[in-house]
Amino acid sequence: MMLDWSVGATRRLSSCDGYDCEIYCDGSISRRLPSCSGCLYRLDRAFHPFALKERSVPTTQSSQTGSPTPMALERVNGYTPLETATLITRAGCERETLPLSRLILKAFYGGCFICLGAHVFLLVVGGSPGLRESNEMLAVMVGGFTFPLGFVLIILTNSELFTSSLFFMTFTCLQRKTSILGALKVWVIGYIFNFAGALFIAGFLCWWANSLQDDTIKSYASVQAEKRVNVQWSVNFLRGVGCNWFVGLASFLAMTSGDHVSKIYCIWIPVWSFVILGYQHCIANFYLVPIGMFYGTNFGVGKYIYQSIIPVTIGNIVGGVFLAGVPFWFLYGRNSPMGLDHGKELAQKKGPGGEPNGDASADMNPREIGPRNVSDDPSQIV
Incomplete structure (x- = not known):
């Protein structure tokens, strides 16, 4: 009608x-x-x-x-998979049309937020030497419960994270709603400024602020960094694959939720799980490895780049693209209403200055009646 x-x-x-x-x-x-x-x-x-x-x-x-x-x-507290596919498409279109300054700031904040969660994880596990000696996996499980803090902050503040963008941009590129060059722009800028945010937390708010005050925690910071680097290249690669599969699942589940409590729960469980399993996240490693190097490790920058940064990053790309983005597009994106050449205009809305305002997420609810103000939207996404 x-x-x-x-x-x-x-x-x-x-x-x-x-x-x-x-x-x-x-x-x-x-x-x-x-x-x-x-x-x-x-x-x-x-x-x-x-x-x-x-x-x-x-x-x-x-x-x-x-x-x-x-x-x-x-x-019904949530969206169907096809409705979720519509939200994912709008999120990818928004990323491509974001002004460069906003994308840079969002990416910097994304790196900071991830590393705030990693920082709390390091304090909890490093500050529990007795528990680590008696039951190391229990210590990791308890500390891992705090790690998803960073992902929650990113989703609820609509910040930018390289690993989740691998899922979103792959999905929309396969729908031909975003270009490959646009996706590469989002990935490269996201990666660089996530790295900058991680080093900011490690250098200024951790090492320089001396927030790891206990010698036991400082010693653990070095030990855990060595465990992340002194392994085979293929091991870190596969750990990166598994990690970003979980990140893609967390991103999809968060999009299916209609309220903040459900979003937090849907993010928390998958992220907590990959920490327990020992998988590697390249952006979190930009904090966890350098902070160990600040306090002394048995490897240098060259080995860190070859043994950790390169394999984990490639593994995250493979997991986010081929285990999350492509399968979810095949299942739900090909026949999504947004695949009928009607959706990309939503991300091209003009702001007061005449340029795209990049806030397609302001109209994220596929069931809602009428447009809404951005400040009233409870469904902001990563």
Whole structure:
């Protein structure tokens, strides 16, 4: 059902079960009064900014009459995989159209946030020598519970992380919604400034601030750095593959969630899991290895680059692209509504200055009626 829409118009829609659904529009915000119980009317901006569509609502069996009764979709706390694919497409388009200054700042913050979580992890595990001697895996599990802090900060602040962008940009490139050059720009800038943020935390807020005050923690910082570097090249490569598979899963699950509590839970479990499994994250290693080198290790910069940075980064790329981005595109992206050449314009919205404002995430909710302000959006994503 398509209706003409004009500024200031009011539409009263006749619905089932004797209810009326009244919708107001002032040109910028649309809202729905308590809706009918049999039909859900929504404004689907993915196809046309003011296209009013009718959707059926799932039904449940009534305990009294045995007849089907409608169930409101608002009760469902999450999105379907196809709806999630729409959100992923918009997120990738937003990344490509971000102004360079904003992309750089978001990437710098992303590196800082990841390393804040790694810093807390180092303090917890390094400060528990007795637990490490008696049960090292239990110490890693307890410390690993604090590590996802960085990923939560990134998602809830909509910052930029190289490893999660591998998933998003692969997905949208395969949909032909973003270009390969655009994806390379996001990846290269994200990687460089994630690295800068990690070194900022390691050098200024950890080593120079002397936040590792205990000698036991400083000793553990060196030991864990040596364990990350003094292994075979292929081992670090495969650890990188496994890590970013989990990061891609965490990114997808966070997109399926409609509220902050669910997002945090969906991020926490996969990230906690890859820490317990000993997988390697290249951006987190930009903090965990240099901080150990500051306090003394048995390897130098050259070995660190060859044995850790190169294999872990390549492994993260393989895991994010071929184990997360490509499979999820094949399952849900090929037939997504955003694959019908209607979605990229959402990321090309013009700001007051005439350039793309890069805030496609402001309209992330595929079920919502009408446009919303960015400050009101609870679904900001990585």
